[in-house]
Amino acid sequence: MRAGEAYPVEVGCGLDVGALAAAALEVGDCALLTDSTVGPLYAGRVRRSLRAAGWRVLETVEVPAGEGSKSLAVYGEVLRRLARAGLMRDGALFALGGGVVGDLGGFVAASYMRGISLVMLPTTLLAMVDSSVGGKTGLDLPEGKNLVGAFLQPRLVAADLGFLESLPRRELSMGLAEVVKMGLLAGGRLFGALQRLAEALAGDAGALEELVLLSVSFKAGVVAEDERERGRRAILNYGHTVGHGLEAASGYGLAHGEAVAAGMVAEALLSRRVFGTDLVGLHERLLREAGLPVRVRGLEAAEVLGAMRRDKKRRGGEHRFVLLREVGRPVWGVEVGEEEALSAVEAVLEAA
Ligand SMILES: NC(=O)c1ccc[n+]([C@@H]2O[C@H](COP(=O)([O-])OP(=O)(O)OC[C@H]3O[C@@H](n4cnc5c(N)ncnc54)[C@H](O)[C@@H]3O)[C@@H](O)[C@H]2O)c1
Structure with missing residues (x-):
């Protein structure tokens, strides 16, 4: 399925993320953003699939699970980790998680080096049906939710329904x-x-x-x-x-x-x-x-x-x-x- 004319949205069980991403954008350097619940469950599998398709995974950044990670402090830390890993303007960020990782990763991708490619790998039902599609990214401030953000359309959304097996x-x-x-x-x-x-x-x-x-x-x-x-x-x-x-x-x-x-x-x-x-x-x-x-x-x-x-x-x-x-x-x-x-x-x- 295509969202508008802009990017493919793949839905299925046991998706080969590396191959799908290789078909949607040029293979090269990338980083994986995930959270402390999803990372231990699925990051290894995703990294293997990316590497098998030729991607060089420079860094995996795991943020604490929960809304608290949509903060300026966590955002700053993620940017610095990408910079230290040497991710360049032609790199890609894979956001593996629920709406929190998607919103944070989206804003990181929209702003790091004035914008890098974003791939959404939603792992909650909410992220699959809602937040991963549509291009809204965002962070919260102590003054209110989603007060900072940008529009950035992902290059690919790959929703693997197998992830939902572990979802409460x-x-x-x-x-x-x-x-x-x-x-x-x-x-x-x-x-x-x-x-x-x-x-x-x-x-x-x-x-x-x-x-x-x-x-x-x-x-x-x-x-x-x-x-x-x-x-x-x-x-x-x-x-x-x-x-x-x-x-x-x-x-x-x-x-x-x-x-x-x-x-x-x-x-x-x-x-x-x-x-x-x-x-x-x-x-x-x-x-x-x-x-x-x-x-x-x-x-x-x-x-x-x-x-x-x-x-x-x-x-x-x-x-x-x-x-x-x-x-x-x-x-x-x-x-x-x-x-x-x-x-x-x-x-x-x-x-x-
Ligand atoms: N950008 C948009 O258009 C848009 C739309 C709707 C909501 N949102 C944002 O999305 C966020 C909420 O998203 P959410 O409900 O996915 O929350 P979330 O990302 O916090 O995920 C909920 C919990 O489930 C855990 N989890 C995720 N995938 C799992 C899996 N497969 N197995 C087990 N545990 C798993 C997470 O670690 C977390 O603890 C909010 O910040 C909201 O503002 C954005």
Whole structure:
């Protein structure tokens, strides 16, 4: 599959990463970036495949697993390791890991020597269906998440479904939150494939392959039309306006996928108010099948609204949402008043 015309996205089991990369870009020097969970499991295998295809792996940089590695300090350390290893402008960086390694590696590749080639080797479901495709890279600041970044399209994305065998079930659910979102936005075959959510959560390879392939091609299609998020790409934020508010109000104690799940339910409620289509029950059923909560405990609606007001994507006085006119028919930039937004948020909150 190709994302736009720009780069191949390969999905399969037991992919030969070295050979795929040799077909997508010129073989030469490279470095591998991974984290402390994924590295011990898979870095050796990836290095062997790269070397067999003629790549010279100058360095493997292993950062601590977790969001904390999307920091200026870790970013600086990775750049220095690449410089000490002698990686040059014509080198490539292979990012082997979840969204954290992808976002960090992407920003390293965008900035090291003013830009080197990037290959994404996603190892979480979220990274396979979402973060590895689309060209957004980023770091967090103490002042907020993803405040630093650049757009850089990878030269290749190779999603080996075999990596998912070691992924904890909860992390599978986090990826499935985005799959549910894309199914509702896309309609058609991807929406139909959501009937395999429970199988996918149980680790069924066929269900996972179908959902990853359809999700990634949907995301790639949306992004290809609007790489810089000036228009339609905004639909991918479905569930994320309330979701980000919930996440921030919880002090990031709430997992992103869980926040987005409850956020989608709140935004389905708003969709019902604005368009009269009732998709709330459908949302709740799909999210439960994906192992996700549809309500959040212990937060105050006013705090969530406050966090939504501070969100960097908000413009003007009103809250703007992506809403669903029906399955497969999203509308973006819908303005909603404070009172309506508040009641939708209240509806997904439960007392602690
Ligand atoms: N760039 C984008 O467009 C985009 C989109 C969505 C999310 N993101 C970013 O992605 C990040 C979240 O990504 P994530 O959920 O993949 O988190 P993550 O990278 O932290 O991975 C989650 C956990 O799973 C572990 N792990 C990864 N692969 C594994 C495997 N195969 N087996 C066992 N354990 C494994 C990791 O070490 C980590 O502990 C956030 O920083 C978010 O901002 C970026």
